[in-house]
Amino acid sequence: MENRITKLFKRKNKDILSVYFTAGYPSLNDTVDIIDYLSKAGVDIIEVGFPFSDPLADGPVIQESSKKAIENGMTLKVLFEQLKDIRKITEVPLVLMGYHNVVLQYGEQEFAEICSQIGIDGAIIPDMPIEYYNDRVKKYFLKSNLSKIFLITPQTSDKRAELIDKQSNGFLYMVSSDSVTGANKSISDRTSYFKRINDLNLQNPRLTGFGIYNKETFDSACKYSSGAIIGSAFIKNLAENSLSFENVQKFIKSIKP
Amino acid sequence: MNIKICGLRESKNIKQIAALKPDFLGFIFYEKSKRVVKKLDKSILKYLPDSIKTVAVFVNQDLEEVTEIMNYYGFDYAQIHGNESPEYCKSLFLENIKIIKAFGIDESFDFYKLNEYKDFCEFFLFDTKDINYGGSGKTFNWEILNKYNIQKPFFLSGGIGLDNIDKVLKFKHPMLSGIDLNSKLETSYGYKSKEKTNKIIKIIHMKYIEPDNNGYYGEYGGAFIPEMLYPNVKELQDNYLEIINSENFVSEYASLLNDYAGRPTPLFYSESLSKKYSANIFIKREDLNHTGSHKLNNTLGQVLLAKKLNKKRVIAETGAGQHGVATATACALAEISCTIYMGEKDIKRQANNVDRMKLLGAEIVAADGGSKSLKDAINHAIREWINNPVDTYYLLGSIVGPHPYPDMVTRFQSVISREIKQQLKTKTGSEDPDYVIACIGGGSNAIGAFYHFINNEKTKLIAVEAGGKGVNSGKTAASITLGKKGIIHGSKTYLMQTEDGQIVEPHSVSAGLDYPGIGPAHAYLYDTNSIEVTSVVDKEALDAAFDFSKKEGIIPALESAHALAYLNKMKFKKNDVVVVNLSGRGEKDMEIYQEYLKDNNCKN
Incomplete structure (x- = not known):
């Protein structure tokens, strides 16, 4: 299958910067502006988070932005409405990220179909296990040309990493350390894990996420993978500064001058 | 206990049997079997209830043929019933085909060789050794399975019917996870009696309220966890039954309940x-x-399990504080460090229990997210587990959470x-x-x-x-x-x-x-x-x-x-x-x- 994600990696396989933000935060209708600014600031992939009340894999920053977004009235329905003309604005690969229950209530098949209509390229649903995806959801995703992006972690065995790789398309989300999002555990002592996964010669490119928050951590993550994902640090930046292209660009430049 | 009805082939009969909600339905694709499917209607498989897993049975067939049939019909499992090699199973495993590997058992069976298969299979199936492949229809001496000590669940197969189901249900093995039924339920080859099948399913369900191998009770349960929790949860899934059913555990746990908890309660x-x-x-x-509550029944059991798994620290959530106190108590007794997560709101309304936990040596952490009550305490504890996956044991207090917690807490x-x-x-x-x-x-x-x-x-x-x-x-x-x-x-x-x-x-x-x-x-x-x-x-x-x-x-x-x-x-x-x-x-x-x-x- 080919979509904007697979095309991106064909063109470029290093120093890829993917940025996550929570849709509906800081304000309900900021979604399209944020995508526009990130895309103009030169980000390679944009991850649009749809909020969930109980985000188990997330630290305090994304818990808080999710809570605020729900209070602001964000739902999947609202999000899809906001994104319906997004492909008139940008061709940057777009990935939706959120929790399984929200997708389940929307309908797994319906979710895949509308993503394909809008031009979404992938989805990260951390609490949808690979076995469930294969049994129940894969058929819809394949039909919609939607990449399902799975996580691997320092505790993932070689055997399981290979299995996940075989079932993935797009890229693998390599969690940098044993932590929820937004943790600042040093990633330098993770070299043996990065090397171990690197040596498996997996077919999919890898992006490193969790605990990437500045140029130093970004550069270090890029040594052992095709790039990195920034989430909590960007949300914090949104919380501290008013939303404008200049501020977004300044943040992105601080990571990737 | 999983129930597998095998050897179906006619649409009408498939519908009748599916309505009785067994866990697995098996279809035989081995030419020499008397129950081989001839023209299986593909559309009927699509309309089976989601809870039923479908199995195709093969005997020494080409990998290409197996893969083709699996993909064409969309079967959930391939049952490999001949003398296929571990490499053969690995090839299918890498195609993401889930495997049930069947073996014919007799007194001389070498269980050690199953180690070579175990990584590629979801289940083993133990049948009576027979010169003909694909199901013997006869029982074997199940006691031989006491020699089987690999961490892989298995189906018991061979000549099981209404006449001997009582005996089967008395047979205990920590890895026994399913019963495979075929010829004894038939009115003719490949045609299962609705009445007999219904009766035997009821008998088995009455005996057990247990989840299947993936932790499902019907469509409920399972393990919807982020990958970060996979190794932690898998370690528990793979080990809990063997440990809590071991002789040593059973006797230690029983004496704790009697002498320490004061059971039986009046x-x-x-x-x-x-x-x-x-x-x-x-x-x-x-x-x-x-x-002061039933909670200790569970915490004594799980802390004992945590010790056997060499965990250094226990974390737990609590609502009213009863589970927190019971956890702190069991941890004090076992001399293992203990941290309790409790909603901020609950800390206020259950102050007495907070003091008790502190006195018992536990550390209390306030969960301040969401409604600041039990749900948020669980979120907090799970995040803590993600941050410390190796030496920390998460002791859940209710029959919620990912498999195996609901089943484990139920047992305790x-x-x-x-x-x-x-x-x-x-x-x-x-x-x-x-x-x-x-x-x-x-x-x-x-x-x-x-x-x-x-x-x-x-x-x-x-x-x-x-x-x-x-x-x-x-x-x-x-x-x-x-x-x-x-x-x-x-x-x-x-x-x-x-x-x-x-x-x-x-x-x-x-x-x-x-x-x-x-x-x-x-x-x-x-x-x-x-x-x-x-x-x-x-x-x-x-x-x-x-x-x-x-x-x-x-x-x-x-x-x-x-x-x-x-x-x-x-x-x-x-x-x-x-x-x-x-x-x-x-x-x-x-x-x-x-x-x-x-x-x-x-x-x-």
């Missing part, structure tokens, strides 16, 4: 309630269990109904009551009180949810009554949620019932009409607590008072035998009781 005949309701009302005194709490059975037998001459009533939040005391009566024709099981200020008031914790199917804390079940799938903050005056979901086993029991679910509101529970304290000299926990309150809404026949599970004692609720007393006195 079954008390309440004269005043019996008179009031014109029935025979018995109270199961879990409030007399050490630490089932002691309650085991004792009730024995005690009733002595007191009334019959071990089965007409009713068992229990309150239900996540559902651990209820499953414990129900367990040995599930699917018993005589006993009605009644679960009382916390109605809060009223089921339709918006301030309630009646998760089954109001719930829709969804995923919470790693398992699929009924939960209170918005249309968009956001979990709704629950409300109950009792912190222990303040949970928006329900254990997946209860969701399944509810759907199959095996339990009745109802609710009482805060005020009814409070009134029942006061009434019970005055009449019986027992101050009940607010949670348990919900079960007592429901007596008021029931109509009994004169000789009905009713057991109410008094899950805990009420000292922790003194502040709420006093406030209520004050308010009521003012109003009067």
Whole structure:
């Protein structure tokens, strides 16, 4: 299958910067502006988070932005409405990220179909296990040309990493350390894990996420993978500064001058 | 216990048997079998209920042929029933085909060689050794399987039918996870009798209320966890049954329950309630269990398991503080470090239990997210587990969470109904009551009180949810009554949620019932009409607590008072035998009781 994600990696396989933000935060209708600014600031992939009340894999920053977004009235329905003309604005690969229950209530098949209509390229649903995806959801995703992006972690065995790789398309989300999002555990002592996964010669490119928050951590993550994902640090930046292209660009430049 | 019906081929018969909801249906693609499928209608497989997994059976067939058939029909499993090599299985595994590898067993069978297969298979299937492949139709001496000690669940197969199912159900093995049925249910080759199949499925279900290999009770349960938790949860899934069924564990656990917790807890005949309701009302005194609730039954078991898994630290959530105290207690006894996560709101309303936990040496961490109650304490504990996956054991207190927690906690709490059975037998001459009533939040005391009566024709099981200020008031914790199917804390079940799938903050005056979901086993029991679910509101529970304290000299926990309150809404026949599970004692609720007393006195 080919979509904007697979095309991106064909063109470029290093120093890829993917940025996550929570849709509906800081304000309900900021979604399209944020995508526009990130895309103009030169980000390679944009991850649009749809909020969930109980985000188990997330630290305090994304818990808080999710809570605020729900209070602001964000739902999947609202999000899809906001994104319906997004492909008139940008061709940057777009990935939706959120929790399984929200997708389940929307309908797994319906979710895949509308993503394909809008031009979404992938989805990260951390609490949808690979076995469930294969049994129940894969058929819809394949039909919609939607990449399902799975996580691997320092505790993932070689055997399981290979299995996940075989079932993935797009890229693998390599969690940098044993932590929820937004943790600042040093990633330098993770070299043996990065090397171990690197040596498996997996077919999919890898992006490193969790605990990437500045140029130093970004550069270090890029040594052992095709790039990195920034989430909590960007949300914090949104919380501290008013939303404008200049501020977004300044943040992105601080990571990737 | 998984039930697999194998050797089907005709559309009409497939539909009839599928309606009986076995866990697996098998179709034989081995030319030489008398039950080989000729023209299998592909569309019929699509319309089978989601809970039924389909299996194609092959014997020494080309990999290409197997893959082609698997893909064409979309079967869930391939049962490999010849003398295929481990490499053969690996090739299929890498194609993401799930494998059941079958072996013919006799006295000389070398179980050691199964180690080479185990990484590529989901299950083994043990059949009688026979010169013909693809199912023998004869039984073998199952005791040989005592030599099998690999961590891979298996199906027992070969000549099992209504005539010997009792014997099968008496056979115990920690890895036995399914029963494979075929020829003994047939009226002709490949045609299964609806009546016989129905009868045997009922017999097996009556014996077990257990999830399948992936932790599903019907469509509920499972393990919906982020990859970060996979190794932690997998370690438990792979080891819990073997450890808790080991001789050593069983005897250690039993002596802890007897000598430390003070079990069995009494079954008390309440004269005043019996008179009031014109029935025979018995109270199961879990409030007399050490630490004052049923929670210790589970924590003693899980802390013992944590030790066997060489964990250095235990973390747990708590709502009312009863599970927290029970965890801190078991950890103190086992000399293992302990951290308890508790909602900020609950820390305030259950201050007495917070002090107890501290005294027992536990560290208390306030969960300040969301509604600041039980749900948020679980979120907090799970995140902590993600941050410390290697040496930390997460001790869940209810029958919620990802597989294997619901099953594990159920097993540890089932002691309650085991004792009730024995005690009733002595007191009334019959071990089965007409009713068992229990309150239900996540559902651990209820499953414990129900367990040995599930699917018993005589006993009605009644679960009382916390109605809060009223089921339709918006301030309630009646998760089954109001719930829709969804995923919470790693398992699929009924939960209170918005249309968009956001979990709704629950409300109950009792912190222990303040949970928006329900254990997946209860969701399944509810759907199959095996339990009745109802609710009482805060005020009814409070009134029942006061009434019970005055009449019986027992101050009940607010949670348990919900079960007592429901007596008021029931109509009994004169000789009905009713057991109410008094899950805990009420000292922790003194502040709420006093406030209520004050308010009521003012109003009067």
